[in-house]
Amino acid sequence: MDWALSLAEVAAHVAVIHRRSKFRAAPENVARLQSLALCGAVEMIIPYQLHGLEGDDAGRLTAVIASDLDGGERRLEADVLLPFFGLSQNLGPIAKWGLNLDRNHVAVDPATGAAGQPGLFAIGDIVTYPGKLKLILSGFAEAAAAAHAIFPLVHPGEALHFEYSTTQGIPAAS
Ligand SMILES: Cc1cc2nc3c(=O)[nH]c(=O)nc-3n(C[C@H](O)[C@H](O)[C@H](O)COP(=O)(O)OP(=O)(O)OC[C@H]3O[C@@H](n4cnc5c(N)ncnc54)[C@H](O)[C@@H]3O)c2cc1C
Known part of the structure; x- marks a missing residue:
């Protein structure tokens, strides 16, 4: 959340891939991200999760593949991937x-x-x-x-x- 908010100010394009629509962040930050998404400064890829990576022969990342829960896939051209994992405890x-x-x-x-x-x-x-x-x-x-x-x-x-x-x-x- 923090990275997306900061990078939205400098990156050519920011996409946030998240498994669910809820975020466990400060409500103010969630609201900021939502308003950035509404004006197109951040692309929200939800509910998706990381599925694969593509790179060139030099070992550089070129694209991130995200998949939804039904197996649908989206390919996002990318220079950088910042992966973070969270925990959602479910009995x-x-x-x-x-x-x-x-x-x-x-x-x-x-x-x-x-x-x-x-x-x-x-x-x-x-x-x-x-x-x-x-x-x-x-x-x-x-x-x-x-x-x-x-x-x-x-x-x-x-x-x-x-x-x-x-x-x-x-x-x-x-
Ligand atoms: C980012 C992070 C850093 C941490 N750093 C440290 C550290 O430096 N030092 C330290 O001592 N502790 C650390 N911890 C805490 C430590 O990881 C946990 O205390 C420890 O892993 C707990 O072990 P566990 O076996 O109880 O649970 P887990 O390690 O969570 O194992 C539970 C397993 O059960 C599986 N599971 C869940 N539901 C089901 C189901 N329905 N059926 C089958 N399997 C299921 C899960 O996939 C998981 O593999 C850290 C935790 C996090 C999140």
């Missing part, structure tokens, strides 16, 4: 599993990853609890805690021996 069918949900996340017990239905556990970015940080490190720690909580369900009656790979090595695949 899909998981939303109907009867889990504890909190604003598009699964609310879990952080000590175990228990997700509100017996035997169902969740870890990673999909979960929420007080102090949750969306980090790889947090996901790994949650995985270890959940594995501990899940062990007695998978191996009832068996003792869980807590071990370090540092001292015990990595278990051989059986």
Whole structure:
């Protein structure tokens, strides 16, 4: 959004390819982009996504191919492509599993990853609890805690021996 607004002032042509009509930008910037689109200063290619690139023998970009959700394609001659990716979290069918949900996340017990239905556990970015940080490190720690909580369900009656790979090595695949 910011790049499009800035480049519209200097570039010969700016096209914004976006997968959906909504933008998660400041409303003022969205309004500015829309008015630039209305007067033809920016071309809005929506709902499309990046499909392919064309270049010349010197390795320079010559065109960007955008495709819509029905497989239709548009070829846009271009000198420069600025790719940005975004995230749109969607629980899909998981939303109907009867889990504890909190604003598009699964609310879990952080000590175990228990997700509100017996035997169902969740870890990673999909979960929420007080102090949750969306980090790889947090996901790994949650995985270890959940594995501990899940062990007695998978191996009832068996003792869980807590071990370090540092001292015990990595278990051989059986
Ligand atoms: C731009 C950016 C930079 C980041 N930088 C860092 C960093 O420097 N350090 C750090 O620790 N963390 C960083 N993070 C956060 C980190 O990427 C996440 O915390 C981590 O990837 C979460 O792992 P996850 O396995 O829970 O989820 P994800 O990595 O999001 O994996 C979920 C997977 O499930 C798939 N999926 C979704 N829905 C379905 C479905 N219905 N069926 C099947 N598959 C599905 C998705 O395609 C995806 O592959 C960054 C995140 C972003 C967006």
